[in-house]
Amino acid sequence: MTDYRITTLKTAALFAAVFLWLAPANAADIEAGRRKAEPCFACHGPTGNSTDPSIPSIAGQPAQFISTQLYFFREGNRKNAQMSALAANLKNADLNDLAVFFSAQKAAPPKDLAPEKVEAGKRLSQQFNCVACHGAALLGQQHIPRLAGQHTEYLRVQLRGFQAGTRFDMDGNMTSAARALPAAEIDALAEYLASLGAP
Ligand code: HEC
Ligand code: HEC
Structure with a gap:
């Protein structure tokens, strides 16, 4: 406490x-x-x-x-x-x-497409409620980043970093969000997020 x-x-x-x-x-x-x-x-x-x-x-x-x-x-x-x-x-x-x-710059359309993995990632992002903080379309808000359309590799490395405690986390929210994710689910989430377009 x-x-x-x-x-x-x-x-x-x-x-x-x-x-x-x-x-x-x-x-x-x-x-x-x-x-x-x-x-x-x-x-x-x-x-x-x-x-x-x-x-x-x-x-x-x-x-x-x-x-x-x-x-x-x-x-x-x-x-x-x-x-x-x-x-x-x-x-x-x-x-x-x-x-x-x-x-103010426009995000490029996503290139990292893995349609066969997308369904699993979508399910996980709902199950773990990533949208609660990152926004309904995962475009970020205030101090919380846009995840839609980000590079798969970068997302994977950051999620592993939160989990391992090597990526700084201002309020501990991401460390708890990532804590329970098995490696395969991190991969699926990263591929799903990277495949989403951002306006
Ligand atoms: C309770 C709020 C909250 C929830 C739930 C949440 N996040 Fe986050 N997320 C944040 C915040 C805040 C940051 C910025 C942390 C920092 O840099 O200190 C962040 C950062 C990130 C980053 C780093 C992105 C970058 O560009 O550096 C990734 C990746 C990420 N979140 C993925 C997810 C995923 C996937 C989920 C669902 C499993 C999720 N988040 C759930 C609040 C949340
Ligand atoms: C030599 C290459 C390089 C240059 C030049 C560079 N960056 Fe970066 N930047 C990176 C890398 C690599 C990361 C990811 C760091 C990590 O993994 O924690 C990053 C991360 C960031 C992030 C965090 C984004 C996120 O999603 O978490 C911001 C913001 C950023 N850079 C802004 C800038 C700005 C503004 C400048 C110019 C003043 C700049 N960078 C110059 C390589 C660079």
Whole structure:
């Protein structure tokens, strides 16, 4: 009980720190974001649609999700050799501008199609209620990411990471959501999610 309260307090402090400066997007912020996004294009693609299955697409992700993750990379909560180095020098205004720019980009149609696995994945996403947080069409909301159309390989690695405790999880929700999933179900979910289109 005590542990739970401490976690909640820490989470509340994190949220206050992350979301304080998030203002509604305007065209000038998006344009500023485009200029600042130049170093990101090599890996995430010029419109935030990566072609490398190990690198997430960030086009059309909720802006709040992008700025939060950049904040976590910068502060060292979430760790990745490539991203941690890049985020280290970003200012709060940069996080916001980059977030609104990539959020305003259109997600590419899904390429990772495995029709024979899709039915099983759909059933599992209903059974485990992924839609409760990630949204009815799994497009994400606020600080919660879009899963629809993300690369299969990236989704699989992140789900295993939550399960193993190696991917930072701001409120513990994903670690509990992934805890009980056998490897075969992680594979089926990843293939199903990757096959979904995002508008
Ligand atoms: C050298 C390649 C590289 C560059 C350049 C790069 N990234 Fe990344 N990015 C990655 C990788 C790899 C990951 C996945 C990290 C992981 O597995 O935890 C990632 C993850 C992310 C995530 C988390 C997305 C998610 O779905 O969890 C965001 C947001 C992000 N990058 C934004 C940016 C921005 C903004 C820039 C430019 C300032 C940038 N990246 C530059 C490789 C790169
Ligand atoms: C109680 C809310 C909740 C439920 C239920 C939930 N998620 Fe999540 N999920 C989150 C949050 C919040 C994050 C961001 C966590 C962070 O980075 O700290 C997340 C992140 C993720 C990520 C990382 C994606 C990325 O781009 O980095 C994947 C993959 C994921 N969830 C898959 C699932 C699947 C599959 C299910 C159902 C089995 C599920 N989630 C159920 C809240 C939830």
